[in-house]
Amino acid sequence: MGRIGFVSLILILLIASLQSQDKIKQKKEELNQLRKEIEIYENKIKQALKEEKLTLEIIDDFEKKDNLLRKLIQELKKQANENEKNINKLQIEIAKSEEEIRKLKEHYANYVRSIYKRGRLHDLELILTSRSLNQMLVRTIYLKKFSEYRKRTIDSIYAMQNELKERKNELEIALTSQKELIAEKEREEANLSASIKEKKEILEKIRKDKQNLQAQLERRRKAIKEIEAMIAKLIEEERRKKEEIERRKKIEIPKVESNFAKLRGKLPWPVENGRIVNRFGEQVHPVLKTVTLNFGVDIAVPEDSPVKAVADGVVSKIFWLPSFENLIIITHDGGFRTVYANLSDIFVSEGENVKAGQVIGKSGNSLEGSIVHFEIWQERQQQNPELWLSKR
Structure with missing residues (x-):
């Protein structure tokens, strides 16, 4: 050398x-x-x-x-x-x-x-x-x-x-x-x-403190609005991307029937074992007797239960909200999105492609107990998860 x-x-x-x-x-x-x-x-x-x-x-x-x-x-x-x-x-x-x-x-x-x-x-x-x-x-x-x-x-x-x-x-x-x-x-x-x-x-x-329960309801209302705003933001970002693709290629992206849409009534549950304790829509609080709005369902599960993606998709957002702890939003085809909240741990990253049945996190312990909060959205419209999830 x-x-x-x-x-x-x-x-x-x-x-x-x-x-x-x-x-x-x-x-x-x-x-x-x-x-x-x-x-x-x-x-x-x-x-x-x-x-x-x-x-x-x-x-x-x-x-x-x-x-x-x-x-x-x-x-x-x-x-x-x-x-x-x-x-x-x-x-x-x-x-x-x-x-x-x-x-x-x-x-x-x-x-x-x-x-x-x-x-x-x-x-x-x-x-x-x-x-x-x-x-x-x-x-x-x-x-x-x-x-x-x-x-x-x-x-x-x-x-x-x-x-x-x-x-x-x-x-x-x-x-x-x-x-x-x-x-x-x-x-x-x-x-x-x-x-x-x-x-x-x-x-x-x-x-055991009613004052804290009332404060939790107020926090939850604010958190629901934040999720709604986040979904709207994701929809807008997706729309801009599609317009940019159409503009560059000068072609119209053909609309195809969504695979997610075909899963209505047959969608797998996000958790292996669990029961719905808070349903979709207006709910009366068992202690405070006040009416609250639920955009999804709350599923009671054993502590540290694995939480799975219900369908193939892309992890669009991971963030933390008071009363909802760690939260994941997954975007699916056809403008559908699923929300998984009250997670103690998260095993995926933003932008990651996930498969149906893939473990994305672990359930956490909240003021409402050991639950997983689950939502389904089609564009800006909330869906009743019970109409989508398979019968048990």
């Missing part, structure tokens, strides 16, 4: 190393930012409990903190998986280097034994016993090249041994880092479990 090529290689390795360091630094900053945000909510909760302010806002803080904890755990898992891949790669490299060094040493040992058996004067004898000047020159060049080869072999062994030492140091650092990541992940998982348990206990106390 020429000098320019060698310098180029060094520069490439240096840039790659700096990029890797920047990535590690960025990841650490992201994790630290998550920890700071978690601490903010922890302090708010502690202050509220100290002042004995058991309001709905404290539940909001719990939900936000738990979401951040889940995100932190997810990031720690991701880093641990990347670290695991790096560890496996290093172990393979170390094994290959050790095998190459072993072969080189064995080859060199055979050569040394051969020299010992033949004696030190063998090379000189080989030259002096040449039958002609030409043969002497050929043998001299051969011995010179062979001597250079021996030197390169020794140099290669030393270089590979140094490289092997570096790889082993990298492996030790990676293994130490892996232990720390796993230990931190386990600590955060324990924190999340403790937080969920504490939230449940506070929810039980809040449920």
Whole structure:
């Protein structure tokens, strides 16, 4: 390799190393930012409990903190998986280097034994016993090249041994880092479990307070309007995209019969086991006796139940709303959308294509209990999910 090529290689390795360091630094900053945000909510909760302010806002803080904890755990898992891949790669490299060094040493040992058996004067004898000047020159060049080869072999062994030492140091650092990541992940998982348990206990106390129940109804009314506004926004965005496609291609997009529309009365349920406790439309609150409007259905389920997409579609929106916790909107063909709310955890991302029956999240625990709120929309029109879901 020429000098320019060698310098180029060094520069490439240096840039790659700096990029890797920047990535590690960025990841650490992201994790630290998550920890700071978690601490903010922890302090708010502690202050509220100290002042004995058991309001709905404290539940909001719990939900936000738990979401951040889940995100932190997810990031720690991701880093641990990347670290695991790096560890496996290093172990393979170390094994290959050790095998190459072993072969080189064995080859060199055979050569040394051969020299010992033949004696030190063998090379000189080989030259002096040449039958002609030409043969002497050929043998001299051969011995010179062979001597250079021996030197390169020794140099290669030393270089590979140094490289092997570096790889082993990298492996030790990676293994130490892996232990720390796993230990931190386990600590955060324990924190999340403790937080969920504490939230449940506070929810039980809040449920007994009529004032909080009334506040929850008001929050729910506002949340319903926000979902309606979000659906309208998604419809408008979709309309603009279609118009742009038509304008660019100068063709009219043909209207086809929706596959989703064919599922009316046969739509699979978003949860495996559950019963509807709040129906579509106007409902009378069992305690407050006030009339509320429900744009979907509330399905009572066992805690932490898997929540599934009812049909193929695209995840259009993921967000959080007071009284509805984590919420997913999936867009289906024919202008249909489904809404899944009161989720404790989410397993999909915005823009992701999902299949019918795919687990998209996990049910959460709210003031109304362990429920999943489910809605169906056709454009801006709310649909009664009970007319769509298959009979049980």
